[in-house]
Amino acid sequence: MHFGVDLGTTNSLIAVFRDGTPQLIPNALGQVLTPSVVALHQGRLVVGEAARAISLSQPAQAAGLFKRAMGTDRAYRLGQTDYNAPELSAMVLAALKADAEAHCGVPVSDVVISVPAYFNELQRKAVRAAGRIAGLNVTRLINEPTAAALAYGLHERDAEAKILVFDLGGGTFDVSVLDLFEGVIEVRASAGDAFLGGEDFTDALARYIATQSGLDANDPALRPALIKLAEQAKVGLSSDAQIHLQAELGGTPIDLHLTRERFDDITAPLLTRLAAPLDRALHDSGFTAQQIDKVVLVGGATRMAAVRAYAGRKLRQFPVIGLDPDQVVALGAAVQAALVARDAALDDVVMTDVSAFTLGCDTARQIGNTYREGYFQPIIERNSIIPTSREEMFSTIQLGQEVLRFRIFQGESPLAMNNLALGEIEVKVPRNMEHHESAIVRFTYDVSGLLEVDVTVQSTGKKASLVISKLAGEMSEADITAALKKMAALKQHPRDDAANIHLRTRIEAAYGMARAEARDWVANLLVQLDAAIDAQDPHTLTALRRDLHKALDEFEAHYVT
Structure with a gap:
């Protein structure tokens, strides 16, 4: 078995290549997407959905989007301890490692990790350091659009085509142009913007909502709930032409009607930033837009209607989504892991890559x-x-x-x-x-x-x-050794507790957002959960968690209609 990881800005995934095909691995909650968030909960560190819920109710106790700080000296404080981006990323990787070991029943050591094509050497070495801190041997780093291309190339290994991979994730934008022929996947060019992603579109919308409602978009007490509201609105506008926002933040009521056209106006400056990497990748590949046979969308942010429309106009064809845009990079990373290990199932596949920088x-x-x-x-x-x-x-x-x-x-x-x-x-x-x-x-x-x-x-x-092999600002061997010791000393919640922690933090976040008349109802959900945990009946607890999640879904849906 061979393992590949998509270490994302917003979400991370791990996949395994076995029986001749890549397969995604679910986490302890049964989901394949694990939020790239770390938080402090009752003196212990949690990763994933529970951490994301804590970030909404207790933003000072959580850290997210730290992939953007890779290669820098930025520190994130959780409790009384400071962590850098590689250390926080290592916690996410360690959680994925535990999920893979529980799912596959074997130790996980060798992995391929994907990185944005436009990550520089310092950022790439930070990713390798995160892998080492998590107890992993990073056999190869693969560019994210190249990984996506590899997943598609395996899926269509008999095809002959020129493909452009348009990868807009949570925090980065990458473009790769590749040639498929006779089992060969040749990357012709890559380009990108390491600081442009779906989170920037969410932030722009959050600032608009705040301005329209008389709120301070930078208020640390309101910002997490504001970002969540904007994210829900962004997702809603991906499928509906108009949505109605109703919520109360910091005692201020929000009641806005938002159209897709208005959202496009708000995010227009971000859309224009997509042009330069596209033009550079096409120029360096030697192909014109007319010569591209297929445009493949990758990354959750490509679900936005404005992004799809922009890609279609710019490249003069309708983009395709044959594989889930959130999952394709992890699948491709697992294929790369199998190629590195010379898996017999891939004897007829050859891949070449390119250097992203001069x-x-x-x-x-x-x-x-x-x-x-x-x-x-x-x-x-x-x-x-x-x-x-x-x-x-x-x-x-x-x-x-x-x-x-x-x-x-x-x-x-x-x-x-x-x-x-x-x-x-x-x-x-x-x-x-x-x-x-x-x-x-x-x-x-x-x-x-x-x-x-x-x-x-x-x-x-x-x-x-x-x-x-060593850059200024890179983690030294002494730094990595110290980080390994810090990881070993950390108190982390057991993996088996993840479902209960996630639900508890979600209830706590709902309580913080609820209006006064709804707070008693939310508080009662927490009482029900605690009673079921104390009763120690796994079947009753599983059924209750399902019911409580459904109730919270209905409660949260009230904010975006």
Whole structure:
């Protein structure tokens, strides 16, 4: 069995490849989507639906959307302890690992984890660190649209087509263009925006609702409930042309009629940001929109009517959804895990991927009689098929110069300082007062994201090498070891308690949102749950949980009609 993980901004999933096909694994609540939220509940940490419910009633006790902080030093405080994004992501991964082990009955170690195509090296290494902290061996990272393409490619392995994968998730937007032919899945180009996703559309709508209702959209006490209301409205407008919002937040009544057209106006600036990655991916692939045979939508945010309409207009065809857009990335990650392990069921499948960013070094350019440093010289262009190896020749600036120093960068800016610094290497050259010394710089980049830099002095053959494995800001071995110890010392609720914790926190959140006359009714739900837990009758408890969830569904539906 081979395992793949979609570590998402909003939700995460894990899938297993067995019996020749990828299959999703349910969590303790029987759901395949696990919210990427961590919260503190009665002194213990919880992950998933229960944590998301806590984030609504006690926002200070919960952390979410931390995928967007990967590769940064941002800290999230839960109780008296600070956690960084890799540590919180590790808790989500650990929960998925436990779900997979319970479902499959085998230990889970080796996994493939998906990442946004436009994650830089620092962000990718943060994901690898999260895997290690969770007790996982991350055998490969796969770009999310590539994973989706792989799931579709397996589903249609005999097809010959040019496919564009349009992946708008909770926090990121990615585009990949690929060629399918004779069992080969060739990624031609990838592009994206690491800070554009469905959560941004929800936030825009929440701010509109707040403005129309005289509320402060940044009020930390109101924001979680406001975001939930906006999310419900966004989902409602995906299927209905108009909805009616009725709620009470912070003692302020909300009564709004919202049309799909108004929602489109509110989110128009976000829709325009979809254009640049689409144009770049098509340009780099060498295909035009007319040459694309199929547009595949991936990510829950593509359920928005405005997004689907935009994709259709921009690409001049109706997009297709053959597989669930929330699930396809996890399925593809499991297929990649099987490919890495050389599963016999995939002997006839070949996949190639590309580098999402340009890799190069800084150099000096002559301006008049002087040289100005700090310019970026690409060596491996973005969307080069990997693994790949490329070289460029560089010379000393001054006669008699004894050292050549190269700083390595990743990015698309012509100025080195605006790109991501990866490392530095230098090599000594003979002191030559007659001619400029030259050196050949070779970059070798593999599918696992490892970059090796070799510098060879032409006159002497002297060589220096650098393997980019540690970046400034990356978690060090000491950091990861400390995080492992922190994880081991954490008090986490047992997996078997997840259903009760989820229901309890959902009831508590409903109580916080209820009007005065409904609070007694909500409080009684909690009394019923506690009585059933104390009675320790599993069958009665299961039936009660089902009834209480149904009652809460009806209660919450009142907010959006």
